[in-house]
Amino acid sequence: MRDPHHRRRVGARTTKTPEWSTADIPDQAGRTFVVTGANSGLGLATARALAAAGAHVVLAVRDTTRGAAAAAGIPGSTEVRRLDLADLASVRAFAGAWDRPLDVLINNAGVMNLPESRTADGFEMQFGTNHLGHFALTNLLLPHVSDRVVTLSSGLHRARGTRIRFDNLALDGEYTPAAAYSQSKLANLLFTLELQRRLEDAGSPVRALAAHPGWAATELQGHDANGVRRALMLFGNRFLAQDADGGALPTLYAAVADLPGASYAGPGGRLELRGAPALVDRSAAASDSDVARRLWDVSEQLTAVGFPAALPRR
Incomplete structure (x- = not known):
């Protein structure tokens, strides 16, 4: 079943918001x-822009x-708290x-293309960090949230063959760093979809949105487990990518603009690699509400954290 909230469809034209920038916050x-993972890269750029806006x-x-060193370089009101x-x-x-x-x-926060490894709770590292960690954090904090939750995905959620491997979430015996990353980023979009459905059913005014940065030059690509791919990524960072400030714009757009729940923001330029933020398309796999519900149920079982029983209502 396709996502009933998602107003963009595969193959549809991108809806642009020309030249939206931090000046529009x-x-x-x-x-x-x-902001999770705010000590460097996209997270730091996001934190800096929000603090600058008050x-x-x-x-x-x-x-x-x-984190403290990063916060010291941000003019405005900040604090640092530990979160792994x-x-x-x-x-x-x-x-x-x-x-x-809140x-x-x-x-x-996220990790990308790591060698096969496990979280403290035994989950595959990329799925465990990028999806399950944020799944648990969101549900635990949700009773405090009054406006919205924004979760970062990636254009690589569209990578060929990407799906949620319910039969083998850790990709045991068939692990590749790229496949594990793409699965985790698809999970981020499905999580956003199901979270928005649950919020609406609960009568909550809170919205769930997603964003992706396009190709932004950050430290993330430098940890790729494949040496050749890492070199290509670093080359692209230097000559093709936008900087972290540009990559943070879709996140900021999703965080402060008046957008409907389940919206997905990304760069509006060619191939969604760079440019002013826009509402962008997602893959058919990321629009499947039945898979989103199944993923939610599995995530609850794995984390022992569920959707809050009581939330502020409209």
């Missing part, structure tokens, strides 16, 4: 944002020393310590 004074930004990072998305105990500790309203949660 409304005043964010009095609003609080949590928001209080919480940098949720694994390494608080690096590859460890559900850390996720629960972060959420358990949260005791105030306007926007930005699920930005």
